[in-house]
Amino acid sequence: MDSDPEFPAEEPANLKFLRRLVTTLTATMIVGLVVMITLVVIRLNGATPQLALPDYLTLPDGTRATAFTQTPNWYAVVTDDDKILIFNRDSGELTQEISVNSRP
CATH class of the missing domain: 1.20.5 (Single alpha-helices involved in coiled-coils or other helix-helix interfaces)
Known part of the structure; x- marks a missing residue:
């Protein structure tokens, strides 16, 4: 071959x-x-997606929601300026505002 x-x-x-x-x-x-x-x-x-809140909740001007939780009696919204806003579940009114100091 x-x-x-x-x-x-x-x-x-x-x-x-x-x-x-x-x-x-x-x-x-x-x-x-x-x-x-x-x-x-x-x-x-x-970009971080916009948080969908219930229609009847209105945030104070200039705030942006970063977290949301709910119970049978209230809703809580954590804002980008380190505040927790507590809303009444039945009326949707702001009942309490808690400032959170995230810096030591």
């Missing part, structure tokens, strides 16, 4: 197909990984 190094033997069709399949799958996995990393980065760098 004479083999010329300048002209290698032709590959079988199955081997060509397998090589193309592996290359395509590798490229697909790389693209998918890049897309997933991009989506995670976009999601983590996104």
Whole structure:
């Protein structure tokens, strides 16, 4: 069997197909990984979503809610200026305002 190094033997069709399949799958996995990393980065760098409060609660002007909790008798809203606002659940009126000193 004479083999010329300048002209290698032709590959079988199955081997060509397998090589193309592996290359395509590798490229697909790389693209998918890049897309997933991009989506995670976009999601983590996104702005904090606005907190949805019940329609009948109105916050004082210039405050923004950062947390919300409720009980059978009252709602509590934590604002971005370190205050806890307690609202009556039945009337929706502000009943108490608590200042929280977050700095030691």
